[in-house]
Amino acid sequence: MSAVDLTRRALLGGGVALMAAPVLAGRRDPKVGRSIGLREEGVLAFKGIRYGRAARFERAVAEPWGSAPAKAQTFAPIAPQRGNADLVQSEDCLFLNIWTPDANPKANRAVMVYFHGGAYSNGTVTDPLTHGAKLAAQGDVVVVTVNHRLNALGYAWLKPFGARYADSGNLGQLDLILALEWVRAHIADFGGDPARVMVFGQSGGGAKIATLMAMPAAKGLFHAAATMSGQQVVASGPGNAWKRTQALFAALKLQPGDVEMLRTMPVQQLIDGLGATDPVIGGGLYMGPVLDMTNLPRHPFWPDAAPQSLHIPMILGNTRDETRAFIDPKGPKLHGLNWDNLAARMAPEVKIDLDVDWVVAQYRAQYPAWTPSQVFYSATTAGRSWPGQVIEADERAKAGAAATWVYQLDRASPIDPQRGAAHTDDIPYVFGTLDAPGSMSGTDQGTRATRDAMMRAFTGLAKTGKPGLPDWTPYTVPQRATLVVGDGKVEAVNDPRRWERELWSIGPYVQPGS
Known part of the structure; x- marks a missing residue:
């Protein structure tokens, strides 16, 4: 595929124009079932719809879809977490939000x-970057965003304490499955097609999707998938998960067997315990999906791609400069960086165990004009944030799965040039939330063209099982076609980071958290 100019004229002239926002007649608040929504940016919005209820450390149960009117005009509380302290948090957090062009059941x-990022510990879909009005209007789709239980409340491994806690290591995943069951049962009332459900998510949201692809209870609940800088090659084994549970007990000063106190203590006290050091990988205490052999009977992409989801078409994407988002170019890790200390500062950031001095020497030989900072960010991205995507795409290709399309966002932030194309920077392009608080995309012509391309790609997959960019070549081995998304244009390139891919494939990738 040759480079494609993504001006608005070219997009419209190609016969694939994005839908204009529908004109909504009337002034009354829209009502679907018992939910009374509101009109927002040219579409109908329904916020804070309950899809389930759950007791602590127990499997959630579905919320009956009754007939009594209830306002669905504001976001509900988010899951308890150490971040987002300015938002209302509650264990009662099983709510979803819907944006639809209209609520015609025949539409x-x-x-x-959408499932949010923040690994499995933090995050929320109430973030303005992930509000769905613009995507619903411009893409002519129904958008659903889901909050669910996180961290210890959603993933603490408590099964050794008895049958009551048999599902504990995957409760957050089971919440997502419950939400998808709600969508299957009720989305037609909001104008959606339950036979065309696509899941998509960024960072931890993508990892949650990869995990769902290996969970039997999720089979048949979605028909396409897209992950953005989020992969899950393997889950946490029960041994490592138990070490983390023990670390949580120690941080909370609980007796090793006092699970009843953990179950009944104030939620903020429990959340404070997550500040413990992770006994497996260091840093903050990790809680994520557990290989429990019932809800999750195999790893998502090891030793191969989960067979149950090979028929699902998929987009896999990453950004070129992932680690610039969470390793500040102006912060202490980069202060005074030079060739003498580069290897030592880089070592804690990578997840592939290679001799970092040797790695630096390889980069210097390959890219002699690069600065220590350029090597640092390229190596930490390629040795930490990118390998999972390569493994997932390769395994799907080897297994003869339904088509997989891979992209790489290269467009640097026009707001902060030092940021490059960093982790999370593809979110506003897909949602169309270019001017939302927290967006680093800008709003210039190149930004709008990139938005149109990314939104078209994702909505196309949702509608037809193929991205809405017809010349985007599916990923195969050994070609490894990748859509490189630059400033106002896209181009399919075979194996664009081949040298780095081959360098880092010398050592095995260790999934963070496993």
């Missing part, structure tokens, strides 16, 4: 269900 629009 049969494709449905896009």
Whole structure:
């Protein structure tokens, strides 16, 4: 595929124009079932719809879809977590939000269900970057966003304490499955097609999707998937998960067997315990999906791609400069960086165990004009944030799965040039939230063209099982076609980071958290 100019004229002239926002007649607040929504940016919005209820450390149960009117006009509380302290948090957090062009049950629009990032410990879909009005209007789809239980409340491994806690290591995942079951049962009332449900998610949201692809209870609940800088090659084994549970007990000064106190203590006290050091990988205490052999009977992409999801078409994406988002170019890790200390500062950031002095020497030989900072960010991205995507794409290709399309966002932030194309920077392009608080995309012509391309790609997959950029070549081995998304244009390139891919493939990748 040759480079494609993504001016608005070219997009419209190609016969694939994005839908204009529908004109909504009337002034009354829209009502679907018992939910009374509101009109927002040219579409109908329903916020804070309950999809389930759950006791602490127990599997959630579905919320009956009754007939009594209830306002669905504001976001509900988010899951308890150490971050987002300015937002209302509650253990009662099983709510979803819907944006739809109209609530005609005969509309049969494709449905896009979003899971948020923040690993498995933090995050929320109430972030303005992930509000769904613009995507629903411009893409002519129904958008659903889901909050669920996180950290110890969603993933603490308590099964050794008895049958009551049999599902504990995957409760957050089971919440997502419950939400998808709600979508299957009720989304037609909001104009959606339950036979065309696409899940998509960034960072931890993508990892949650990869995990769902290996969970039997999720089979048949979605028909396409897209992950953005988020992979899950392997889950946490029960041994490491138990070490983390013990570390949590120690941080909370509980007796090793006092699970009842953990179950009944104030939630903020429990959340404070997550500040313990992780006994497996260091840093903050990690809680994520556990290989429990019932809800999750195998690893998602090891030793191969989970067979149950090979029929699902998939987009896999990453950004070129992932680690610039969480390793500040102006912060202490980069202060005074030079060739003498580069290897030592880089070592804690990579997840592939290679001799870092040797790695630095390889980069210097390959890219002699690069600065220590350029090597640092390229190596930490390629040795930490990118390998999972390569493994997932390769395994799907080897297994003859349904088509997989891979992209790499290269467009640097026009707001902060030192940021480059960093982790999370593809979110506003897909959602169309270019001017939302927290967006680093800018709003210039190149930004808008990139938004149109990314939104078209994702909505196309939701609608037809293929991205809405017809010349985007599916990923195969050994070609490894990758859509490189630059400033106002996209181009399919075979194996664009081949040298780095081959360098880092010398050592095995260790999934963070496993």
